[in-house]
Amino acid sequence: MARPSRRGRGAITIEDVARAAGVSAMTVSRVINNGSNVRESTRAAVLEAVEQLNYSPNTAARSLAAGEAAHIGLLYANPSASYLAQFLIGALHAARSAGVHLVIESCESEDADEQAEVTRRFATSDVEGVVLPPPLSESIPILAELDAMQIPVVTVAMGSARAVGLNVRIDDHAAAMEMTRYLLELGHREIGFIKGHPNHVASQDRYRGFCDALNEAGLDCEKAPIEQGYFSYRSGLIAGERILSRANPPSAIFASNDDMAAATISVAHRRGLNVPQDLSIVGFDDTALATSIWPELTTVKQPIAAMAEAALELLIADLRQRRSGTPQKFVERVLSHAMIIRESSGPPPGARPAKSRKGAKAS
Amino acid sequence: MARPSRRGRGAITIEDVARAAGVSAMTVSRVINNGSNVRESTRAAVLEAVEQLNYSPNTAARSLAAGEAAHIGLLYANPSASYLAQFLIGALHAARSAGVHLVIESCESEDADEQAEVTRRFATSDVEGVVLPPPLSESIPILAELDAMQIPVVTVAMGSARAVGLNVRIDDHAAAMEMTRYLLELGHREIGFIKGHPNHVASQDRYRGFCDALNEAGLDCEKAPIEQGYFSYRSGLIAGERILSRANPPSAIFASNDDMAAATISVAHRRGLNVPQDLSIVGFDDTALATSIWPELTTVKQPIAAMAEAALELLIADLRQRRSGTPQKFVERVLSHAMIIRESSGPPPGARPAKSRKGAKAS
DNA sequence: CGTGCGAATGGTAGCGCTAACGTAGCCGCG
DNA sequence: CGCGGCTACGTTAGCGCTACCATTCGCACG
Numbered sequence: 001m002a003r004p005s006r007r008g009r010g011a012i013t014i015e016d017v018a019r020a021a022g023v024s025a026m027t028v029s030r031v032i033n034n035g036s037n038v039r040e041s042t043r044a045a046v047l048e049a050v051e052q053l054n055y056s057p058n059t060a061a062r063s064l065a066a067g068e069a070a071h072i073g074l075l076y077a078n079p080s081a082s083y084l085a086q087f088l089i090g091a092l093h094a095a096r097s098a099g100v101h102l103v104i105e106s107c108e109s110e111d112a113d114e115q116a117e118v119t120r121r122f123a124t125s126d127v128e129g130v131v132l133p134p135p136l137s138e139s140i141p142i143l144a145e146l147d148a149m150q151i152p153v154v155t156v157a158m159g160s161a162r163a164v165g166l167n168v169r170i171d172d173h174a175a176a177m178e179m180t181r182y183l184l185e186l187g188h189r190e191i192g193f194i195k196g197h198p199n200h201v202a203s204q205d206r207y208r209g210f211c212d213a214l215n216e217a218g219l220d221c222e223k224a225p226i227e228q229g230y231f232s233y234r235s236g237l238i239a240g241e242r243i244l245s246r247a248n249p250p251s252a253i254f255a256s257n258d259d260m261a262a263a264t265i266s267v268a269h270r271r272g273l274n275v276p277q278d279l280s281i282v283g284f285d286d287t288a289l290a291t292s293i294w295p296e297l298t299t300v301k302q303p304i305a306a307m308a309e310a311a312l313e314l315l316i317a318d319l320r321q322r323r324s325g326t327p328q329k330f331v332e333r334v335l336s337h338a339m340i341i342r343e344s345s346g347p348p349p350g351a352r353p354a355k356s357r358k359g360a361k362a363s
Numbered sequence: 364m365a366r367p368s369r370r371g372r373g374a375i376t377i378e379d380v381a382r383a384a385g386v387s388a389m390t391v392s393r394v395i396n397n398g399s400n401v402r403e404s405t406r407a408a409v410l411e412a413v414e415q416l417n418y419s420p421n422t423a424a425r426s427l428a429a430g431e432a433a434h435i436g437l438l439y440a441n442p443s444a445s446y447l448a449q450f451l452i453g454a455l456h457a458a459r460s461a462g463v464h465l466v467i468e469s470c471e472s473e474d475a476d477e478q479a480e481v482t483r484r485f486a487t488s489d490v491e492g493v494v495l496p497p498p499l500s501e502s503i504p505i506l507a508e509l510d511a512m513q514i515p516v517v518t519v520a521m522g523s524a525r526a527v528g529l530n531v532r533i534d535d536h537a538a539a540m541e542m543t544r545y546l547l548e549l550g551h552r553e554i555g556f557i558k559g560h561p562n563h564v565a566s567q568d569r570y571r572g573f574c575d576a577l578n579e580a581g582l583d584c585e586k587a588p589i590e591q592g593y594f595s596y597r598s599g600l601i602a603g604e605r606i607l608s609r610a611n612p613p614s615a616i617f618a619s620n621d622d623m624a625a626a627t628i629s630v631a632h633r634r635g636l637n638v639p640q641d642l643s644i645v646g647f648d649d650t651a652l653a654t655s656i657w658p659e660l661t662t663v664k665q666p667i668a669a670m671a672e673a674a675l676e677l678l679i680a681d682l683r684q685r686r687s688g689t690p691q692k693f694v695e696r697v698l699s700h701a702m703i704i705r706e707s708s709g710p711p712p713g714a715r716p717a718k719s720r721k722g723a724k725a726s
Numbered sequence: 727c728g729t730g731c732g733a734a735t736g737g738t739a740g741c742g743c744t745a746a747c748g749t750a751g752c753c754g755c756g
Numbered sequence: 757c758g759c760g761g762c763t764a765c766g767t768t769a770g771c772g773c774t775a776c777c778a779t780t781c782g783c784a785c786g
Contacts, residue, residue, distance in 0.1 A: 013742055024766050029744060037764060056489075059464070060433055061742030064423040064771050071459075082651075085448035089467060092451070096434075096464050101422070104455050126419070233655045259655060266656075269633050288445075289655070292596045292622060293629075376772055387736050392774060400734055424772030427741050431774095 012053050021049035032057060059099025068323075072315060073127030074104040075119065077136050082288035083304060087133050087156075090308030098316050103127055112141040119145040129315045132156065133308070137167075138200055152322065154315040156307055157202055164330050166318060168311045170337045172202045175300045176209025177216075178339055179254060179282055184217050186347045188252040188280065192225040192243040194236060194264065196256035203231075206256050206284065225250050229260045236260030240267035244279075251279060251348035258283035258290045261297055265344065276346035286340055295343035303335050310335060375416050384412035395420060422462030431686075435678060436490030437467040438482065440499050445651035446667060450496050450519075453668030457675035466490055475504040482508040492678045495519065496671070500530075501563055515685065517678040519670055520565055527693050529681060531674045533700045535565045538663045539572025540579075541702055542617060542645055547580050549710045551615040551643065555588040555606040557599060557627065559619035566594075569619050569647060588613050592623045599623030603630035607642075614642060614711035621646035621653045624660055628707065639709035649703050658706035666698050673698060 018025040023042060030038050031046040038046075049055070063070050074091060076084060088104075095102045103126060107118045119142045123130065129152040136142055137155035146153045154166035183191055193210050196203030211221035225246055227239035236255060240263055243253060255261035261283030265275055273279045275295055283290060286301035310333050318331075381388040386405060393401050394409040401409075412418075426433050437454060439447060451467075458465045466489060470481045482505045486493065492515040499505055500518035509516045517529035546554055556573050559566030574584035588609055590602035599618060603626055606616060618624035624646030628638055636642045638658055646653060649664035673696050681694075 011742095014744095015742080025742090026744080026767080027765060030765090033744085039764065042764080058427070058433075058742050060423045060427040061771090062744075064421070064427050064741090064773085065743040066745080067771065070421070070423055078651075082445060082448065085445065085451065088448065088451045088455070089469075092455075092465055092467050096466055099464075101459050101462075101464070102455055103459055104452060106452075234657055237657055263657075266629060266632065269629065288441075289652070292652070294597060294600055294626075374772095377774095378772080388773080389737080390735060393735090396774085400732095402734065405734080421772050424741090425774075427743085427771090428773040428775080430741060 011058070012055050014055070014057065017046065017049045017053055017055050020053060021046045063099050068100075068319075071101045071103050071127045072312065073122055073130040074102055074133070075107050075122060075130060075136055075142065076104065076133055077107050083285065084133075085288075086304035087308045090305030091131065091312055093305070094309040094312035094316075098312065100312075100316065107136060107142070115139055115141045116145045120149070123149050123151050127151070129153065129319055131308070131311050131315060132158075133311075134158070134202070135197070135200065152315060152318050154311045154318075156311050157302075166311070166314045166330075167332045168307050168314065168335065169202075169332070170302055170307070170335050172205035173209040173212070175284070175337045175339075176206040176254075177213040179284070179300055180210050180213035181216075182339065182341070183252045183254065183280065183282065183345070184213065186252075186280070186345065188250070188348050189219065190225070190248070190250035190252070192227070192250040192253040194227050194229040194239045194243070194253065194255040194260050196260075197230045198228070200231075203256060210254060229256060231257050231259060233259045233263045236263030237267060240264035244268065244271060244273075249279075252345070253279065253281050255281065255283050258285045258287045258297055258299055261299070261344070262289055262293050265293065265295070265297075275344050278349055280345040280348070282345050290340075290342070298342045298345040299340050301338045301340045303337065307335055374421070375418050377418070377420065380409065380412045380416055380418050383416060384409045420462075426462055431463075431682075434464045434466050434490045435675060436485060436493040437465055437496070438470050438485060438493060438499055438505065439467065439496055440470050446496075446648065448651075449667035450671045453671030454494065454675055456668070457672040457679075461675065461679050463675075463679065470499060470505070478502055478504045479508045483512070486512050486514050490514070492516065492682055494671070494674050494678060495521075496674075497521070497565070498560070498563065515678060515681050517674045517681075519674050520665075529674070529677045529693075530695045531670050531677065531698065532565075532695070533665055533670070533698050535568035536572040536575070538647070538700045538702075539569040539617075540576040541572075542647070542663055543573050543576035544579075545702060545704070546615045546617065546643065546645065546708070547576065549615075549643070549708065551613070551711050552582065553588070553611070553613035553615070555590070555613040555616040557590050557592040557602045557606070557616065557618040557623050559623075560593045561591070563594075566619060573617060592619060594620050594622060596622045596626045599626030600630060603627035607631065607634060607636075612642075615708070616642065616644050618644065618646050621648045621650045621660055621662055624662070624707070625652055625656050628656065628658070628660075638707050641712055643708040643711070645708050653703075653705070661705045661708035662703050664701045664703045666700065670698055 014025045014028050018028045021028065023046060027038065027042060028046050030036070031043050035043060072095060091102055105122050107115055109115055109118065123146060130146055132142065132153060132155045134157045137158040143153065154168065157169045158167050180191065193207065195207050214221040214224065225243045227242050229235040229239045236259060239260065240253065243249060244267060253264055255264055261281050264281050268275055268279050268281065275281055283297045283299040286299045290297035290299050314331060314333060377388045377391050381391045384391065386409060390401065390405060391409050393399070394406050398406060435458060454465055468485050470478055472478055472481065486509060493509055495505065495516060495518045497520045500521040506516065517531065520532045521530050543554065554577070556570065558570050577584040577587060588606045590605050592598040592602045599622060602623065603616070606612060607630060616627055618627055624644050627644050631638055631642050631644065638644055646660045646662040649662045653660035653662050677694060677696060
């Protein structure tokens with residue numbers, strides 16, 4: 001139960017491991033890193049020594065010696081703030097294990113020139129690669145600028161349009177289908193839909209998923225009450241109002257994100273409707289808002305932190321490859337989402353109680 | 364306009380600066396770091412060279428050579444998620460300029476033993492110091508554990524109880540007074556208050572600020588409609604409901620944080636009250652929720668990112684001092700807040716229109 | 727005017743790690 | 757059997773910076 005692990009002087013080094021394993025430091029390094037050209041027995045011995053001494057390499061020394069990337073940029077523009085928090089948590093994890101520093105900068109402007117300007121300043125400063133979470137992952141000016149500067153980029157949740165570079169996402173289409181099927185299973189036949197921001201590929205994927213599930217059930221998606229939203233609470237207020245003031249309002253509403261779903265709940269309450277008894281409302285994303293309102297939202301959970309981690313890993317791997325001369329062309333990683341069933345959804349009014357479907361299902 | 368700044372091999376080093384300034388690398392190092400025992404003219408020359416070459420020190424080499432802290436821990440427990448995002452942004456800034464890595468870990472449990480356990484594992488792992496944002500900054504078991512392990516800690520927003528160690532906060536009392544005075548100025552005489560979690564020193568400070576402002580105006584705080592809340596949306600729902608179902612409800616409600624204020628708005632809407640025409644509602648914190656609902660909240664803005672930055676700076680300075688044998692006893696930094704006036708507040712119904720008071724006022 | 731002493735600077739030796747090359751040992755081939 | 761070529765390691769030389777000590781210089785003092 002020795003614990004000489006704390007950093008600083010006196011920590012255990014690669015030399016200690018080498019001595020314990022009866023090999024040279026270089027061999028230990030090889031084992032830890034890639035591991036090419038090491039006999040199996042040697043590798044095992046080294047790994048055991050590592051285990052026993054609880055050795056963890058000094059990232060500072062490592063990046064110094066390797067002359068490696070020290071800084072990864074992260075350019076963000078206020079997504080739902082809780083999205084950012086989750087994302088940063090994941091990014092930090094990955095950054096730490098890779099021994100790189102995260103450099104973050106906000107880019108709130110919607111103006112193309114200004115975005116380009118911010119990007120240029122940012123990229124010139126110090127970073128070796130850039131991570132672009134939504135909504136910036138869909139910003140043409142930023143992507144163009146970064147491309148021109150030859151800076152590796154990994155986009156997150158960028159639909160699937162751009163078939164170059166690195167991308168991490170979930171399957172929005174499948175997720176939206178699942179959610180819609182769930183509402184159908186509950187017995188809903190009239191289901192409203194609030195679309196997301198039209199510029200985002202993810203919006204379209206979600207909408208198509210909704211339609212496909214409806215069609216699959218023999219319903220006509222063209223006839224469903226559909227309104228355009230823009231991912232903001234405010235736009236959800238307007239869209240929800242429109243849907244609920246129709247002559248024959250639906251018994252369920254699927255909003256393309258949690259903010260708009262929350263807004264719709266607020267509209268429903270104002271109109272004296274109970275959720276979910278009179279009206280089911282579901283969202284998408286599982287941001288903190290989903291559980292901070294009442295009733296808590298049934299929604300689709302994106303593995304945000306995991307996506308951030310994956311993004312960084314991808315980027316760092318690419319950086320390594322580039323250094324050794326083999327840049328990757330196009331890599332996409334699709335992570336799995338999950339349905340989270342909470343209190344804002346239930347069978348339609350007047351339906352005979354359906355078997356409740358509990359828990360989460362991964363895709 | 365040369366730009367040899369990108370990291371990796373071939374970047375400009377301290378030697379380049381030394382050569383340009385006509386001194387040794389050692390002197391440059393001294394200038395950059397503390398700067399003791401360097402003649403003024405020499406310092407100027409070095410700084411000019413630094414400027415001209417756009418030199419920035421290699422943090423990896425620095426921490427390697429100095430054998431310095433490489434990892435600062437950050438233990439969090441789901442505060443309002445947007446608080447976390449802001450906090451992380453600030454922390455990252457500071458971490459990067461200091462060249463340390465942020466290691467973050469969540470500690471959601473409320474159980475004392477479990478908290479201690481998590482803390483122990485966390486602290487044993489790797490970190491040289493720990494940052495504790497609220498609500499963990501008030502957790503006795505965590506503080507005790509860290510203390511026992513002799514790990515430096517900086518708490519954030521911890522009221523002002525503990526007169527040892529490092530702390531960063533705002534003046535909750537003054538801020539609450541300001542907000543209350545603002546409502547009084549608008550003409551409100553019946554003002555409700557929703558208290559924060561009773562365990563938090565900040566809650567008490569805010570409540571006392573509210574009372575003091577009321578007393579100052581010749582009103583009796585004992586008679587005001589006051590309900591206990593717990594910082595959660597749900598608790599706000601209950602407290603808001605209670606206040607509004609009183610015989611003579613107030614014309615304004617001051618909630619101790621934004622979540623509870625948002626909940627109160629929701630309750631008001633359900634009861635057919637318009638905000639702010641029929642009822643003014645104000646919050647505290649200026650989290651993302653404040654602007655993502657409608658109407659947007661009048662609230663007190665905490666400089667969250669700046670607080671995080673300050674916290675890290677304090678901690679890193681302390682770490683340095685400890686290494687040279689002079690630990691600091693008690694350092695507190697109080698940052699300034701700001702009133703943010705938005706749409707959820709206005710004159711009481713039936714009042715003659717008061718001059719609108721716009722913009723933000725720093726304290 | 728020598729001595730002492732502190733202030734200002736330089737030289738040296740690493741921090742822990744990894745490229746890059748060197749060197750054994752082994753195999754198969756002509 | 758000698759040579760090329762491979763695999764599995766070890767050796768050497770730093771990466772960029774700072775701790776530590778040595779050195780120089782100026783200046784006050786007896």
